[in-house]
Amino acid sequence: MLLGVIADDFTGASDIANTLAKGGMATVQFVGVPGKSAPADCEAGVVALKTRSIAASDAVAQSLAALEWLKAQGCRQFLFKYCSTFDSTPEGNIGPVAEALLAALDAPSAVVCPVFPTTGRTLYMGHLFVNGRLLSESGMEKHPLNPMTDPDIGRWLARQTRVGVGLVSYPTVRAGAEAIRAGLDRETAAGRRLIVADAIVDEDLFSLGEALDGAVLITGGSGIALGLPRNFERQGLLGGAAAKVPAVTGPGCALSGSCSTATQAQVAAYAAGHPTLTILPGDLVEGRMSVAEALGFVETNLADLPMVTSTAAPETVSAAQDQYGREMVAGAIETFFGELAAGLVAKGVRRLAVGGGETSGAVITALHLDTLRIGGEIDPGVPALVSDGDPMLGLALKSGNFGATDFFEKALRAMETP
């Protein structure tokens, strides 16, 4: 294995696995830190963790365990993948994990670049924009778990870490790989070891990728991986094996726990054509809704690709959080979706399209899957996945903010014809 990725959530893991596979690397997504060696032909390994919204110390411990495993697989470069909207709180977990990885690898510095132009994430003078709006005015300021209220990524990151935070700004990035390398060296020499890098278009990310050839540690969204396969290719290290995934047929179901603006529209579009059960957090907490009841609903409607969703508008989310507490609500919903997914597979469901990073994490964890193979791209940043093992499952793990309005429909169909 050449490149080892540590991803802080499951949708993010499939997002970067998709980028690397499209870039020509034989890529495998691992669910958690594997207990065995990677397949011999794996060139990029993505370890999917669920560390974005847990205690920083736990996130650090899990990330270091993933690093150890990736090191043992022979990786020569490591990438810490977080969200393109820099999802984190003033306590972490991006800063603490990046700091721990720097120390463990004895790396002089690491770039920090959440940019993903295809989905509208750009960074200018250290300020993150989402579809042309500052992060803090993009809807992310209302995220249920990590409201993003500051678009200045360096300032936000500095609250999370003791390491100095630097910047390689846009004029330098535009000047190309050599200028970027010099900029990174300058910041490193000045003791700023986590270095935010501006980027606006894919070309900037290719320049950054070239500049990062040989860097032991990189941090960023999936966009920062765009230019990396070329570095390995230039050195003749890639086998050129782009594995095809098998088709998965059989009953399908959509599950959605994301409350993002994009998911709200996708759920409304899907619900217009498919039987849909809407879950209210209060009903879960107070026992008025159960996994058994939801399973019954899906079974009755199995022929019509039903949906079970807790997706709700920000006012409804806040009201539930005020009444029951943020963690209680998130825990109840995630446990529900995990148990539901396990029940669905036991009842013969073979295709699952899941909306939301934490929600996907809960589902994949409950299904006890080991490895996921990367299929075709459904929408930017979201590949179709096929799980190894018996039964083989078709999956799509959609980041809250990704996907076109018809995402769920397309995702379930894509698994049948990869």
Ligand SMILES: Nc1ncnc2c1ncn2[C@@H]1O[C@H](COP(=O)(O)OP(=O)(O)O)[C@@H](O)[C@H]1O
């Ligand atoms: N109706 C709801 N009210 C409150 N919280 C909710 C509701 N539905 C889902 N949630 C919680 O919101 C969080 C959504 O996060 P996630 O699944 O990562 O979506 P995204 O990818 O949009 O961030 C989850 O923790 C989920 O349990």
Ligand SMILES: O=C(O)[C@@H](O)C(=O)COP(=O)(O)O
């Ligand atoms: O970088 C991204 O935006 C995604 O890959 C990602 O991490 C998604 O996270 P969620 O929005 O929580 O699904």
